[in-house]
Amino acid sequence: MPMQKIINDPNAFVDEMLEGVLLAHPEDLRRAQDPRVVVRADAPRPGKVGIVTGGGSGHLPVFLGYVGYGLADGVAVGNVFASPSSEQILEATREVHGGAGVLYLYGNYSGDVMNFDLSAELAEAEGIEVATVLAADDVASAPRGSEARRRGIAGIALLYKVAGARAEEGASLAEVVAATNAAASGLRSMGVALSPCVLPAAGQPTFDLPKGEMEIGMGIHGEPGVRRGALEPAERIAEQLLAHIIEDLPYRRGDEVAVLVNGLGATPKEELYILFRSVREILASSGIAVRRTWVGEYATSLEMAGASVSLLRLDDELAELLDAPCESPFVIRRGAQRPRKEGGR
Amino acid sequence: MPMQKIINDPNAFVDEMLEGVLLAHPEDLRRAQDPRVVVRADAPRPGKVGIVTGGGSGHLPVFLGYVGYGLADGVAVGNVFASPSSEQILEATREVHGGAGVLYLYGNYSGDVMNFDLSAELAEAEGIEVATVLAADDVASAPRGSEARRRGIAGIALLYKVAGARAEEGASLAEVVAATNAAASGLRSMGVALSPCVLPAAGQPTFDLPKGEMEIGMGIHGEPGVRRGALEPAERIAEQLLAHIIEDLPYRRGDEVAVLVNGLGATPKEELYILFRSVREILASSGIAVRRTWVGEYATSLEMAGASVSLLRLDDELAELLDAPCESPFVIRRGAQRPRKEGGR
Amino acid sequence: MRAASTGLAGFLEVAADAVASSTAELNRLDGFAGDGDLGITMAAAARALKEVLAANEKAESEALLAACGAAIARHAPSTSGTLVATGFLRAAKVVGEPGGGGVETLAGAFQAAQEAIQARGKAAVGDRTIVDGLQAVCTSLQGSSSAGLSLTEALRAAAQAAVAATDATAAMEPRIGRASWVPDRAKGHPDAGCAMLAIALRAVADGAGD
């Protein structure tokens, strides 16, 4: 089994990872009754809308890594690339419910949708108001006109940021939903994979991608993309991803956007910045202004090599929500106010 | 050339990466005359000891990523795995010198040492007081008794944190040196590699490591380690790394430490937490208390798979310096004070 | 209706074992259009199912199927796991109703399962999912019921129908991924969920023939 992984029993991958995370961050996170349910140490926050997320493991910092201040409140952690159960989602829901309702914010994958929907029904039956916003930002996963079938990829990081900031302000569930929907409707992403990944319990790459080739539009689990071909330079990759993304919404001359360049796992940060450089150049020549920039690993696929680009169209409200501080053990943004510029902090 | 990289001209790797970083973080970083010299946007800070670092590219966030508040002030960026020139280091020195002297803090590699030493001589000739502290934490790179020949690896992240916090307090150069030396003398690291990496300009892995094998003690450029053998479970890997690390200083029952578990590039964060779980268990059974935890990518080797473990022996002073806030575009710690626990922020 | 030791419980055991021993093949098939974990997921479902069987030796069919559905939902909550659980839970209700027993009940249970699975998963026939296999199985079982075939004969026919439906999915487009410029990786390979159904039914039919 040629699997170059630092693990013990492959079937204990998720539970041991979770143990490690909880041991490393006891001041930030606590587990619920079910060891696969993790919430903020200070949950529930009375009067604050709770945000529950979840999905398959293998994508850190998605989903668990977004449980924190100004982000989500709780997560149900599935097996690698598999949904958590509706019971687990329900437990997370109860744990974070502070009386103001709960937002379910997660990626549009059929297993997750079914289990979150089931949990939502059960939670409503218990008198917890639940609303759902799905990340469905991957333009390569279904054509225009079938947006509802699209899957969620790294753009979800920006949705957590928006939803979490609005909820932290004390907004109502309807207001949190409105802001998150506004963000989701102006969010588009697309990725390129340069290598497959290996599920610990399978021990085999999920597909072959010969060296020297790339697959444009591949999903974060290795779902087929729109084109496989010879690996091209970063500039050509940026062009192709942006061509699909820009024409899809479409983003127009004069638009302001946040850009997120995300690494899928094995791709070095150096390459992400090389890719960002081209992305920014192309956006500039398209008259699209980059107002906020996120470059790093925000949603991975184990050790897959590759990257994705996300654009979020900004208005003043969304820009402000993106600029609010947030902090989890995995994702910190201090916020746009930079007191040290005014002389120390 | 089967190189699965998102790059353009391999020889433009470093310069395009730098362009991307500066475009992404204009409020935090600025370049000097030489495009390979990058300093904090607010450098020089009058009266504050300047901290200059540098070394080869391909290790983000090392070295460039540690330029920020509470960390380093400037960096000279070399080619991939190659030292910057003494001229570049000297320019960084001048740019960050705020009248209180400059600390050179970097890894103990012969090319870097020669160029930093040369620059130090030139800077002293210009009237800039310079002191040097080297990261030489890799216990696998030379035996006990030859500590001065050891190389620096991921433990340097903790040295930046300590030196930067002390400098930010307004301490003198001698005080910054003393704190950093105190940290360096209680710092030990060791790594394991599960795959080689590919230098962009070479296009070939620097060595072969067959699937199913690992090399314990390998350097961050792929320098030979202490043992190559069949890949073992995370628990066994943790045992072996810690056996070398603990007996080297030695760390003793009753010691308090900060633990840093570092990913070399391709290894998923999930695996780093699985490794941390074992590290913590072994330390607990050795009577060594983990007071601070860092898990993530703090010093990488392009797309190499693997991880390293570092221990830093803590006293109250070092713990306090580790707990101070810091912020660069790559590394943020909000600090130990957690106002939101006391009710919002 | 009491589950005969060689009856429902025996069938479920045989199906679970067959699916569990196809882990690698199901992962492989799921890898062409999906994420390559169907075998892992279904092995977890099979384990859950066998634990239920061991703990419920004397249960009525209704209770047994319901317990299986609940266990699968808890321990294998992937897409396919959740759908299979949904099917079990709905089938449980049907077998609890008074009715003809035998092939007729079996046909009704599968029909109910298919409806529930489609309601939950929103997939139509032709979408290249397990639904295509279920549709073929339901048609076959209804035909066998009308024709008065024996349970063993009906199971054989249903298994054949599932295999044929699985083969047919190999020519279908998956609904996800544009695959607009080059041939799709999934083309020529059957849907993994459908294949899982066929494997389970074939094992049951083979076992029933002894």
Next chain:
Amino acid sequence: MRAASTGLAGFLEVAADAVASSTAELNRLDGFAGDGDLGITMAAAARALKEVLAANEKAESEALLAACGAAIARHAPSTSGTLVATGFLRAAKVVGEPGGGGVETLAGAFQAAQEAIQARGKAAVGDRTIVDGLQAVCTSLQGSSSAGLSLTEALRAAAQAAVAATDATAAMEPRIGRASWVPDRAKGHPDAGCAMLAIALRAVADGAGD
């Protein structure tokens, strides 16, 4: 002393070309004990050197060597680049001194370069570095000088000495890495920096023979 067009500048050009065309081999050798970039680094040094040669066609040897050293220090500041630059800068001073010229000056220049490189890099003979090659070359050139050999003969002997010294490094332990439990990756492979010196000198000797 003026650099003859086929003299110093010609030698440097030949050496630079030879090193540049060995990029892959030098990377490979550096990969066994080091980080696999020596070829890349030395190709950058060779490019820098050739630019200096093109821009300084009429320069004195002293100025030419000094310019080469400065350019290499700027454009190839790795370990080996910095050491080679150091060697050039120190050799420049020696060739500027009044002296015998020819083999004697060459021997003196290499001697000075070796001393400077050891002072900077702190490596001793036997540490498996370029210093081992330099030591052999210096010994050879001094012998050739005493024996009154021609420049071409002296270069040939020096190149042979460098090759032999390089081969000898293959049996040496690198100083970094404990290599305590299994045989070292570098064992059996010559030191890369030493090999680079041998490649350069052999090309110069071959060229000088025309």
